[in-house]
Amino acid sequence: xxxxxxxxxxxxxxxxxxxxxxxxxxxxxxEKLKNGKxxxxxxxxxxxxxxxxxxxxRAHTIAHLDYYLNQFVDHARAQGVHVHFxxxxxxxxxxxxxxxxxxxxxxxxxxxxxxxxEVHINEAFEGIGIESIESDxxxxxxxxxxxxxxxxxIPAIHKNRYQxxxxxxxxxGETLAPxxxxxxxxxxxxxxxxxxxxxxxxxxxxxxxxESGSIVIFENEGNARMVSTVPKTQITLMGMxxxxxxxxxLEVMATLLxxxxxxxxxxxxxxxxxxxRRTADGDGPEEMHIIIVDNGxxxxxxxxxxxxxxxxxxxxxxxxACPVYRHIGGHSYPGTYSGPIGAVLTPALNKNTEEWQxxxxxxxxxxxxxxxxxxxxxxxxxxxxxRNRKVERGYTTAGEKLAMKGFKMLMKSSGRFKQAVKxxxxxxxxxxxxxxxxxxxxxxxxxxxYRHIPALPSRSFRERWPQLDAEVGxxxxxxxxxxxxxxxxxxxxxxxxxxxx
Amino acid sequence: xxTSDPSFLAKMEQQSRExxxxxxxxxxxxxxxxxxxxxxxxxxxxxGAPEFWNRYExxxxxxxxxxxxxxxxxxxxxxxxAGWEELSGVVTRILQEHGAQSTIRHxxxxxxxxxxxxxxxxxxxxxxxxxxxDASLAAAAYTDAGIxxxxxxxxxxxxxxxxxxxxxxxSVSLLPNLLIAIVPTERMKTxxxxxxxxxxxxxxxxxxxxxxxxxxxxxxxxxxxxxxxGVHGPGIAYALIVG
Ligand code: SF4
Numbered sequence: 001x002x003x004x005x006x007x008x009x010x011x012x013x014x015x016x017x018x019x020x021x022x023x024x025x026x027x028x029x030x031e032k033l034k035n036g037k038x039x040x041x042x043x044x045x046x047x048x049x050x051x052x053x054x055x056x057x058r059a060h061t062i063a064h065l066d067y068y069l070n071q072f073v074d075h076a077r078a079q080g081v082h083v084h085f086x087x088x089x090x091x092x093x094x095x096x097x098x099x100x101x102x103x104x105x106x107x108x109x110x111x112x113x114x115x116x117x118e119v120h121i122n123e124a125f126e127g128i129g130i131e132s133i134e135s136d137x138x139x140x141x142x143x144x145x146x147x148x149x150x151x152x153x154i155p156a157i158h159k160n161r162y163q164x165x166x167x168x169x170x171x172x173g174e175t176l177a178p179x180x181x182x183x184x185x186x187x188x189x190x191x192x193x194x195x196x197x198x199x200x201x202x203x204x205x206x207x208x209x210x211e212s213g214s215i216v217i218f219e220n221e222g223n224a225r226m227v228s229t230v231p232k233t234q235i236t237l238m239g240m241x242x243x244x245x246x247x248x249x250l251e252v253m254a255t256l257l258x259x260x261x262x263x264x265x266x267x268x269x270x271x272x273x274x275x276x277r278r279t280a281d282g283d284g285p286e287e288m289h290i291i292i293v294d295n296g297x298x299x300x301x302x303x304x305x306x307x308x309x310x311x312x313x314x315x316x317x318x319x320x321a322c323p324v325y326r327h328i329g330g331h332s333y334p335g336t337y338s339g340p341i342g343a344v345l346t347p348a349l350n351k352n353t354e355e356w357q358x359x360x361x362x363x364x365x366x367x368x369x370x371x372x373x374x375x376x377x378x379x380x381x382x383x384x385x386x387r388n389r390k391v392e393r394g395y396t397t398a399g400e401k402l403a404m405k406g407f408k409m410l411m412k413s414s415g416r417f418k419q420a421v422k423x424x425x426x427x428x429x430x431x432x433x434x435x436x437x438x439x440x441x442x443x444x445x446x447x448x449x450y451r452h453i454p455a456l457p458s459r460s461f462r463e464r465w466p467q468l469d470a471e472v473g474x475x476x477x478x479x480x481x482x483x484x485x486x487x488x489x490x491x492x493x494x495x496x497x498x499x500x501x
Numbered sequence: 502x503x504t505s506d507p508s509f510l511a512k513m514e515q516q517s518r519e520x521x522x523x524x525x526x527x528x529x530x531x532x533x534x535x536x537x538x539x540x541x542x543x544x545x546x547x548x549g550a551p552e553f554w555n556r557y558e559x560x561x562x563x564x565x566x567x568x569x570x571x572x573x574x575x576x577x578x579x580x581x582x583a584g585w586e587e588l589s590g591v592v593t594r595i596l597q598e599h600g601a602q603s604t605i606r607h608x609x610x611x612x613x614x615x616x617x618x619x620x621x622x623x624x625x626x627x628x629x630x631x632x633x634x635d636a637s638l639a640a641a642a643y644t645d646a647g648i649x650x651x652x653x654x655x656x657x658x659x660x661x662x663x664x665x666x667x668x669x670x671x672s673v674s675l676l677p678n679l680l681i682a683i684v685p686t687e688r689m690k691t692x693x694x695x696x697x698x699x700x701x702x703x704x705x706x707x708x709x710x711x712x713x714x715x716x717x718x719x720x721x722x723x724x725x726x727x728x729x730x731g732v733h734g735p736g737i738a739y740a741l742i743v744g
Contacts, residue, residue: 029726049551056547066529066538073521079707084517085524103507131706137732138723154723184721184729191733196642212704222675222719222734229671230638230710232504241527247701250550251694254658254714255550264659265571265692268720269734272539272700272712280667282631283638284710288566294524301531317643444676 022158029157030320036263037317044259054256055376057249058311068210068243075213076290079275084291092293093124096235099289100130103233105199107131111224112139113204114314115237115293117148117336133194134225137187144171150338153261153316201227201285205238207253211246214274215290218257218267234285240292241310245377253313256374260315296349305385306348311375312341320378321372340369340379347386529546550694559691564656565742568689571659575717576730577738585614588743592681593620595739596646599679605629605641606648608668647677653696654689656734658716661740662696665711675714680735686744
């Protein structure tokens with residue numbers, strides 16, 4: 001799928017910022033979701049206790065992932081599920097294709113699955129002439145547009161109704177009015193036929209329950225239920241870290257996930273699927289496969305700085321909270337995952353140190369992502385680790401001293417960033433003029449606070465270091481105490497453990 | 502092809518078991534443990550909701566009130582019906598109001614007791630039949646109204662719980678555009694955890710293949726944040742509380 005032009009985060013952000021609709025849509029949507037979460041968590045009450053319990057359950061599961069995976073697999077097999085293991089993305093695609101080929105499948109209908117994006121399953125099916133159809137309304141729209149999703153929860157956040165009407169009209173062979181009801185009505189009819197025709201249903205999984213070998217899917221439209229009810233064969237792609245030990249733990253996840261994602265008490269559908277249909281059942285798949293995917297996840301295990309990444313429940317709250325994401329939108333990030341979680345997860349999964357350089361800059365380190373996260377993943381600290389490791393691996397000419405100065409600078413720019421965000425609407429308007437960015441803060445400047453617009457926007461962060469160092473050295477405002485002690489404890493902690501990894 | 506060739510599955514199964522050792526062994530290794538993974542059940546001190554939450558309880562009437570409020574807020578319709586005698590009339594009225602031409606229902610005596618065939622002889626009525634799966638599924642896909650009896654309901658989240666069996670097709674609560682769910686008051690719980698606890702207890706013996714929590718009509722906000730009701734699943738959802 002084609003990413004918007006530009007190869008660096010910065011270039012893509014610039015492209016994105018020229019699209020006024022996109023800028024407003026992302027702002028509006030993230031604001032709406034953020035407010036929804038705020039209201040829902042306040043109404044529920046004791047949110048900190050729930051967050052802490054969520055963190056405990058996730059951390060415990062990941063710490064004993066070997067045990068829980070074996071338990072999950074044993075129970076799933078006992079229910080008649082065919083379980084497969086995919087160390088890498090290509091293995092997952094190969095296994096799915098093998099099953100589809102054996103079944104002489106003509107079409108696969110899919111519900112939303114981030115892992116399937118990760119392993120490029122659509123391309124794999126299309127490569128052997130099997131039609132692969134996204135059935136989530138937003139995913140269906142962007143599939144027709146041949147674009148990747150730009151938000152974990154609302155993938156077509158960047159398309160307006162006129163663009164959607166054009167896309168669907170082409171599909172319908174007639175002109176559809178740019179009216180939500182008409183457009184959604186068309187998609188319902190069209191996809192209903194696709195569900196009934198499809199040979200294979202492909203789903204993701206929000207959670208796997210170790211004690212029963214069940215998978216759990218949260219959704220609002222009902223398409224994941226369709227995919228797991230109508231076709232005769234079901235394939236589920238599941239990240240190996242999705243597990244929770246018991247159904248009791250699901251109550252905690254069901255409390256945290258929907259409230260954090262959209263502010264709902266529960267998504268319209270939460271389905272626990274345990275094996276293929278029982279012999280006497282009339283619907284549900286006759287054959288069920290679960291493909292458990294590693295694809296870089298195991299690299300985080302045993303790494304004290306990044307193991308907590310695997311606790312993520314993919315709610316998208318950190319995206320909505322992030323002033324940078326809200327400003328530049330999802331396509332500015334490389335890879336499947338965007339926002340703060342993407343900024344850490346993408347390079348972590350790829351172990352791509354070069355990419356860190358670019359992407360770790362795309363954060364203001366304000367800590368809003370951590371505050372928003374229902375399982376308390378310290379994403380902002382991780383961004384600092386990324387930056388630090390980059391220094392260690394020699395991806396910058398500057399040494400540790402300079403990097404630490406960099407930390408201070410971040411804090412400074414983060415303070416400015418917050419201040420600027422407070423200015424609100426007026427400030428925002430000033431940022432984009434004549435389609436170009438006039439921002440004095442935030443992602444477009446990396447962690448820095450330029451006084452002038454750079455003449456050569458393609459200059460790398462590394463190349464800017466000497467100049468920045470001079471600039472920062474000249475006028476370094478005091479770092480907020482809390483930030484300072486956090487930074488210091490991070491660095492001390494790293495020293496203690498012996499840094500080079 | 503519906504079912505795979507057993508030899509194909511056997512081959513995949515063998516590969517899977519070989520791969521499992523390596524895959525989970527690698528995880529154990531990263532976690533600083535050797536072998537094919539930890540085989541001892543770990544202590545799980547943080548199981549389920551925080552302690553204080555497990556003491557949260559609503560009275561019978563509060564539960565019903567809370568459920569109805571939540572269900573309406575999610576865009577659903579709900580009514581309280583005095584008893585099974587009255588229920589038949591209410592269901593009939595709803596079907597007429599929405600101009601339903603056809604119904605499909607779970608194969609349960611309580612629903613047969615609605616006597617819809619007599620009440621509305623001009624409609625096409627069908628009962629889910631696990632023995633005739635393809636016809637049942639195809640019928641459900643083009644039927645106006647699905648009628649189900651729920652296993653449980655959860656007041657705090659405004660959710661219904663339906664499970665699958667030979668008598669209770671998953672399609673009935675999913676494919677028709679109008680859903681009518683019957684909720685006997687004694688099945689109304691306060692917290693999700695009460696349902697989870699029961700599922701957890703039967704986890705070892707095997708659960709129904711499908712356990713579905715439903716919290717309102719199908720919805721999407723994928724087009725310009727504009728709320729659309731009835732994408733894929735039922736757009737009109739009634740919860741009728743009996744008793
Ligand atoms: S990192 Fe936290 S907030 Fe972000 S998607 Fe994951 S769970 Fe949600």
